[in-house]
Amino acid sequence: MTSEIEYGKTLLIEVQDKLQECQIHLRDYLDERKNGVETIDSTNDFQTNLLSIAELSIDLFVEAELLKTWTDIFGSDIPYFSFDRQLFSYNDSDVFDVTDDVVLAVRGLTKNYNLGKTTVYALRGVNLDIKDGEFVAIVGNSGAGKTTLLNCIAGLDTPDYGVVFFRGRNLHELGDPAKSKSRLLEMGFIFQSYTLLPHFNTRENVALPADLAGLSKDLKDRIENLLEGVGINQQAKQYPATLSGGQMQRVAIARALTNRPAVIFADEPTGDLDSVTGKQVMDLLKKFHEETKTTIVVITHEQDIANYAERRIMMKDGIITPR
Structure with missing residues (x-):
């Protein structure tokens, strides 16, 4: 059981690390938007940040599913998704392109x-x-x-x-x-x-x-x-x-x-x-x-x-x- 617990801990750490990395790219992306930089070209990081978020999201999905499966099988030794709940809390509706209607x-x-x-x-x-x-x-x-x-x-x-x-x-x-x-x-x-x-x-x-x-x-x-x-x-x-x-x-x-x-x-x-x-x-x-x-x-x-x-x-x- 020790090896299974260590594997679960490793998965959780990887998820936390990728969430933090994703948060950095997302904040950079939002800063670009607020500064009016939305043209995708080689002179800014808009495209880089967007692609990084997409790639990290795919990795996060896979690792989160693995972590969920691990938790379901081995019980509650490690709480599923016990990372900072405020990591992705936003108060700017423009982030989601919410239209007036x-x-x-x-x-x-x-x-x-x-x-x-x-x-x-x-x-x-x-x-x-x-x-x-x-x-x-x-x-x-x-x-x-x-x-x-x-x-x-x-x-x-x-x-x-x-x-x-x-x-x-x-x-x-x-x-x-x-x-x-x-x-x-x-x-x-x-x-x-x-x-x-x-x-x-x-x-x-x-x-x-x-x-x-x-x-x-x-x-x-x-x-x-x-x-x-x-x-x-x-x-x-x-x-x-x-x-x-x-x-x-x-x-x-x-x-x-x-x-x-x-x-x-x-x-x-x-x-x-x-x-x-x-x-x-x-x-x-x-x-x-x-x-x-x-x-x-x-x-x-x-x-x-x-x-x-x-x-x-x-x-x-x-x-x-x-x-």
Whole structure:
């Protein structure tokens, strides 16, 4: 076992060394970009740095896979990827050429969970752009990493590596109060289990995000319009316990729209509903998308639900896969 441990240590050192070397080339490359040097010729190091990053990335991929295999076989004598987590942390969206029409830009998103002696690789370097006004479905079977991805891009969970730019800001460099404010004012959430407050009636549940944000202007008219829009105005004074599953999800949709968010995240929004009610809920979401052009990201394992989206993104084993 001693030789196997030494081999694992050697691999880890090689990965660390190449990461540090890659970091140097990347910083030089970024300096060149900031100085406006982007012409590839023999008079500058722009091409050299770019090629070095590419070559090192290939080496890193191979050695990282070897290290992962070693860890899976020989246990946790050496933590997998126990190098400096801040080695590749950026706060400049220009690094990734994020265009103005991209509301969400994800690069290298990685998230692992430890369950006893087992490591679950939930996200394995996900790259993703979602444009303003898109209706996107992230599709995959249970365990594909869909909900973990949603939690990370919405700031509900913190990735181990990688960055999430939301409306031009590095989401995970914001403090907790700033992230909470962003979720309250710029994001809407629809969950499979509705998450309505049981002691609030329908109108109070829908108004809650605006109340928390202190947005009282025109609130009454806005809430009434939302209740009517989702077809739940007749149940405005009823409490969740007296509503059907479809009615509760309509309340959740109205609540998600209350603060006019930039993005709505819907995690398995029809998971607890029968097929007929599920179709009604998705028809409602599509109608709101067509009317408001709000960006919608739906997480689902059902192709029928995914077909409502303009773009479908397939996930399997923590990565985005071709269709």
